[in-house]
Amino acid sequence: MATTRTDPLTLEVVDLIGTVVARYHDEYEEVAARYHLTGAQARVLGLLSMEPTAMRRIARKLKCEPSNVTGIIDRLEARGLVERRPDPADRRVKIAAATTEGRRTARELRDALHFAREPLAELSAEERRTLRDLLQRMLGAEAGA
Numbered sequence: 001m002a003t004t005r006t007d008p009l010t011l012e013v014v015d016l017i018g019t020v021v022a023r024y025h026d027e028y029e030e031v032a033a034r035y036h037l038t039g040a041q042a043r044v045l046g047l048l049s050m051e052p053t054a055m056r057r058i059a060r061k062l063k064c065e066p067s068n069v070t071g072i073i074d075r076l077e078a079r080g081l082v083e084r085r086p087d088p089a090d091r092r093v094k095i096a097a098a099t100t101e102g103r104r105t106a107r108e109l110r111d112a113l114h115f116a117r118e119p120l121a122e123l124s125a126e127e128r129r130t131l132r133d134l135l136q137r138m139l140g141a142e143a144g145a
Contacts, residue, residue: 027115042109044072048082049106052097
């Protein structure tokens with residue numbers, strides 16, 4: 001028997017996901033503000049602290065216009081947190097990369113986020129893997145994007 005989208009369990013799960021997202025978003029904005037960053041700037045900095053990334057790819061990940069990413073990169077670059085570089089594979093393309101200061105700031109931002117980390121610490125490694133796998137399955141191809 002197929003589960004409908006309006007059964008009580010599905011509605012409860014949807015509500016819980018919404019609550020988790022809202023609480024994470026609120027804490028992310030609060031922590032970013034401590035560093036005089038917007039949530040979007042903090043998210044871009046976090047992405048760039050993992051690897052230098054083409055600006056179009058950042059826009060795809062954030063699901064926004066490339067011009068928005070350009071403005072975010074401009075502000076982060078003015079603060080010395082990121083830099084633009086030519087892409088070694090295609091010098092016509094610019095990639096953005098976190099500076100040493102940017103990577104330090106991104107690490108501090110991640111360390112200051114307690115909401116997601118604390119409840120997850122209560123789960124076993126197997127439970128965290130199961131949750132990850134279920135979330136990836138829900139997101140389908142987007143999970144690896």
